[in-house]
Amino acid sequence: MPEGHSVHRIARQFERNFVGRPVRATSPQGRFAEGAALLDQRVPTQVRAVGKQMFLEFDHDVWLRVHLGMYGAWDFAGEIVVDPTIAAANGRMGQTNQRGTDLETPILDAAGENSLTSIGAPRRARVHVRMSEQTRGLDDDGDEWPPPVVGQVRLRLLTDATCADLRGPTACEVRTADEVAAVISKLGPDPLVDDHAEGEERFVSVVRRKPTPIGLLLMDQAVVSGIGNVYRAEILFRARQNPHTPGRDVREEVVRDMWRDWTRLLQIGVETGQMMTMDDLDPDAYRRAMAHRDDRHWVYHRAGLPCRVCGTAVIVEEAASRKLYWCPSCQA
Secondary structure, three states: OOOHHHHHHHHHHHHHHOOOOOOEEEOOOOOOHHHHHHHOOOOEEEEEEEOOEEEEEEOOOEEEEEEOOOOOEEEEEEOOOOOOOOOOOOOOOOEEOOOOOEEOOOOOOOOOOOOOOEEEOOOOOOOOEOOOOOEOOEOOOOOEOOOOOOOOOOEEEEOOOEEEEEEOOOEEEEEOHHHHHHHHHOOOOOOOOOOHHHHHHHHHHHHOOOOOEHHHHOOOOOOOOOOOHHHHHHHHHHOOOOOOOEHHHOOHHHHHHHHHHHHHHHHHHHHHOOOOOOOOOOHHHHHHHHHOHHHOOOOOOOOOOEOOOOOOEOEEEEEOOEEEEEOOOOOO
């Protein structure tokens, strides 16, 4: 499932490439035809990302709410203006690690998790990017513009220069400002949206009064926004916290440290496009980690493999129908 960093990256794509530009909206798949008709020929005026949801405002108080869910993704094509604060491991922009060291050689991620052209659930196919100015429906390289629809596209948003195709979302709906506010009010704090100190206090207050295991609380979007299965496992390991401990029994300083760690990891994820959760890597190790998911996490997806710290086999179990990876020694 796409986690919070992906949604913030998507929002930045829309901010730079769609806000202020009239869009043509269609539903090639047909499942969002009425909604697309309401958005067609409108101008996006602002975009917000909160946790795993994106809210795109159009003129006349019309909002698009999108929740990618398990399988959703946005595919972008055309002329894409990139946020200079965001790196892309596909080599279109320089890489920056946690310490700010530039890596000049492109780093390619086979999973496509970080791609500028497709953000969300990883998929094999990618939409063509960097088209030149269109002429009679073709770009300078002879590619068709707008690009042909590929697969089940729930919603296509198209400006004169940029195309965004939405596939496989859990939610795609038109809402009013009041309805959007009501949705956001039910979400937990997001470090990139809420005041950091206030968000920390909200998070600590909720966790410290709950009997629910901390491993489940971190996945509850009403407790904290944006954390999914990968970040949940990694934050718990980095805190050396047993996932089964009731929230109210987790020491307050540990809860605060987890919030601050989530803030840091989310910022790294938005910048790099990857859920990088290992620190202080040398350049070679960092390059491997950026290229391969198996080299960038402490415990996630490492069931049966030795813990990188103590050597104990990492275990995996079901927790609320999701896989939970943890070290029974480091997190005892």
